[in-house]
Amino acid sequence: MPIIDLQRRMRQLGEIRIGRVVDTGRVSKKTNKPILRPEKLNHFRFTSPSREILTEVATLYGGEVQPWTPANGGPSEFEVYSKANRLPVLIPPRDAVSQWYELYAGSKCQRRCDGVTEHKSDRPCICNPEDRQCSITTRVNVMLRDVPALGQWLLVSKGYYAAVTLPPAAELLAQAGGYVAGWLGMEEKLVQRDEGPARFMVPTLDVEITPAALMAGQITGGPQAVASGPERVAITSGRPDYAALAAEAKTAEEVGKLWTQANQAGHLDDDLAKALKARAAALGAVPKEQERKEPEPTPDDEGVFEGEVVEDTPDPAAAEGMWFQIMAAAGPRGMTTAQLETAFAQQHGGLHPSSATVAQLESFLVALKGGEL
Template sequence: MGSRILTMKRQAAELGRIRTGYSRPNPKPDGKPIPVRSKTFVLTSHSRDYVAAAADLYGGTVEQWTPQGQNVAQWRVITKATELRAILPQGDPLSQSYEFWTGGGCSRRCDGVTENISGDPCVCLAKFGEDWHERSPKQVCRPTSRINVMLPDLPDLGVWRLESHSYYAADAMAGGLDTVLQATEGRSLMPVRMWIEQRKVVRNGETKNFPVVMLVPALPKLRHALSGPISTAAALDPASLDRPAIEAGPAVVPDYAAEARMCQTVEDARAVWRRANVAGHVARDGSDELSQELGRIADDIGKGIDTQTGEDRGDDEPGPDDEGVYDGEFIEDGERDDEPPAAYPPAQWPTAAVPGGGRP
């Protein structure tokens, strides 16, 4: 068995990104691309095949695209989908922090109390006070939420990363996800619905409109989200959780009597009873109706009666006497105590011959 580096994160392959905006060219010479808030989801990837599959599924046109500030071309599709069905992987798929990015990369990453890169207290809080998040992103860190989801109807095994910089979306996303993780302990997949919700807020007399990505468990009832881990099959088909279980049909009991009538010897008929006993279809004391019938069939076989027609087969072998004993038969030394003596047909097996009493 292989070994792993214990401090290494075991992350699934990132197949692409899920975005809520895009940029369009600026008509001004040398102008920066103009950001556009999208009412539908935008999927981007380095693989054209993934984007083409997304376009087939969600609508839209595949186009080549280069992210702002980068020089490596990717592919994207501005879909027609206002909602996505996805699956949360096991564990905690949400990562959140306050981040400040410059041309040199991420210069600050904070949890709201401690700035993790320098180890110093939160810079924005110390500088601007409790309402620091209302300031321009050029001055303070931006709330950044990243969540990995799987899109089960697209190719290959991997995750698509959704990134949001909404302060309100960060709070709503974390609260809903933590409730589910508390129930499942992150030990199972979880189907979810994601959609873009347009919201507005009035602050200091000014109305601001902004999109929020909502993410909730996609289950028939709330109880399913809170009742612990679910199976992979249920994650792929959540509706199955609300379907009634298929009741098992009545057990089919073999026709032991018909089998016994096909036997040619008493021992073979006795073997049929043993099988029925092991299967739990006859009682050990032989008091049930099937045991009685099997005993009568064995008795007929011992008397030379054709159990199929009821006629005497005319065998030369003599039948048992009034005591049920065949001439010339005896019990050999060492015969098992739990086996009825061979001298007795099933209908006349003595109770003492079977452990616990009764017929065989």
């Protein structure tokens, strides 16, 4: 019988990078070494110990193979500055995206934490949640469809936007049960900060299949041959076993995502809703208050009632699933249901979460995770 952990681990061919480090021209007084700073790139950069594989990469995506030595003093490798900012990839069915809070000293990882447990020492996380020493580290594993080499490529990002956008896509794709044809891209983000605007690149994952098709059933097999156009994947009819997936969920937030998925696919019936609520409650979520007496409306100075202008229609089922996710995200921060409701009302002009739209709840969840509350 084969050794399972070795059987499931594919060879890493190299790394796909969206930046580099450059010399600032200054020298550290402590180490007497040059001070480096990160610099974003507009096209992908590849590094690998294999010159032969990078030669194939350069042929496909442009650039020249040249020697490269990591700034942290690691083994010498090779690099290619390509002309591509969008790559055809195969996304693996498991471990496509992983995340940790990590702290490094040079090239050595000192801490690797999931927000609760520090796994290198097997003890509770020692960082202050409001001022972490560790950095969010998101890793993406893909296969390059057109490069003739068997193995995966790793992309590492320490940015906030990659951390919040890539894992949900990977979780959805994990239900496919096989490799999914897609595209690895990069987008520039502009953020206004107190010290001025900041521009940085964010990795993106796109697939060659619609979200509705993914939700409608599981993907079987690999990419199928078609007469023309991009590679597609076969879809089976039916619906996911949401109850079984919920039973395997580790957090109430995962249950909330299943709720949203089932609702959008038209699969959320009364029995499934009860099962998902029970599972979320078992994982510590507290459902939001369903009934609340609203105050009598009053007109503004122009005699217009606030209720006369409706921008979005609340979706109770989808909103309930989103509230599970908010409760799960609030748990590590020590916020109670009452505190969440108060914070939400402050952000939305006194509106209670039970009357909110999905878009308003999503915006609140992003703000909560981003530490803006």
